[in-house]
Amino acid sequence: MTELLLQARDITVRFGGLTAVDAVSADFHAGELVGIIGPNGAGKTTFFNAISGVIAPTSGQLLADGNNLSGKGPHRYAAAGIARTFQTPRVFPDMPVTANIGFGLKFAGRRREGAWQLRDEASILGLIGLAAQSDLPAGAITPSQQRLLEIGMALATRPRLLLLDEVAAGLTESEIENMALLIRRMRDELGLTVVWIEHAVTTLLRHVERVIVLHQGRKIADGTPAEVVRDAEVIEAYLGDEMVEAEGAAP
Numbered sequence: 089m090t091e092l093l094l095q096a097r098d099i100t101v102r103f104g105g106l107t108a109v110d111a112v113s114a115d116f117h118a119g120e121l122v123g124i125i126g127p128n129g130a131g132k133t134t135f136f137n138a139i140s141g142v143i144a145p146t147s148g149q150l151l152a153d154g155n156n157l158s159g160k161g162p163h164r165y166a167a168a169g170i171a172r173t174f175q176t177p178r179v180f181p182d183m184p185v186t187a188n189i190g191f192g193l194k195f196a197g198r199r200r201e202g203a204w205q206l207r208d209e210a211s212i213l214g215l216i217g218l219a220a221q222s223d224l225p226a227g228a229i230t231p232s233q234q235r236l237l238e239i240g241m242a243l244a245t246r247p248r249l250l251l252l253d254e255v256a257a258g259l260t261e262s263e264i265e266n267m268a269l270l271i272r273r274m275r276d277e278l279g280l281t282v283v284w285i286e287h288a289v290t291t292l293l294r295h296v297e298r299v300i301v302l303h304q305g306r307k308i309a310d311g312t313p314a315e316v317v318r319d320a321e322v323i324e325a326y327l328g329d330e331m332v333e334a335e336g337a338a339p
């Protein structure tokens with residue numbers, strides 16, 4: 089078994105009377121490419137927020153290298169090598185694209201390890217395909233390029249675990265395919281563990297080797313795409329007609 093990077097144990101998040109994430113446990117190992125799917129409001133983003141330090145879970149533990157990170161500040165998550173993107177990209181619009189990456193590199197601070205492909209602004213811009221836009225203000229590039237830039241900013245912190253929240257939303261078919269290829273490269277060439285939330289289920293199932301399904305805050309399935317699309321509870325709760333199409337696409 090490969091190295092266990094992050095262990096979520098019974099993560100629960102409540103907002104008043106609403107349980108958005110309900111005792112979700114999941115292990116993430118080095119080099120895994122894992123998808124998270126589920127209907128609107130299933131708790132996907134809230135689970136990400138809880139495992140990236142954006143919010144503190146109501147209860148549960150988050151173990152990285154044996155340390156419990158839950159309730160700790162965001163810098164502790166960064167120090168543990170966890171980076172993420174947001175549904176709405178958070179870039180510095182008035183700063184040049186290259187300076188946005190530079191900000192992430194400074195933030196990496198003492199985390200000097202990491203793939204050589206992430207050594208400086210130019211290498212990261214080349215990897216994400218934004219070399220030609222490097223001097224433009226980040227606010228002047230297209231929304232899909234801003235999604236790539238946000239991934240670049242996350243990569244600049246030299247993470248071991250990258251959490252991607254709907255990075256394909258709003259992209260064209262060919263942009264989605266390119267995004268999926270970039271995600272594969274980040275795992276294959278940089279050795280990152282990638283956890284990817286996406287509504288474009290058929291694309292996601294074609295590229296990940298493991299998928300977690302959330303429904304009403306609960307984890308209802310965790311397995312290979314082929315296993316998950318045949319799971320009776322998943323079909324009932326979520327996939328329905330989409331399953332037939334996805335099943336054809338699953339490895």
Ligand SMILES: Nc1ncnc2c1ncn2[C@@H]1O[C@H](COP(=O)(O)OP(=O)(O)OP(=O)(O)O)[C@@H](O)[C@H]1O
Pocket residue numbers: 103106108126127128129130131132133134135
């Ligand atoms: N800050 C908040 N305050 C109160 N309720 C919230 C908050 N954030 C999320 N929720 C609620 O928690 C539930 C889970 O939301 P969440 O955004 O995590 O779902 P999701 O699976 O990511 O959905 P989507 O696919 O639409 O992005 C929803 O009912 C949502 O309305």
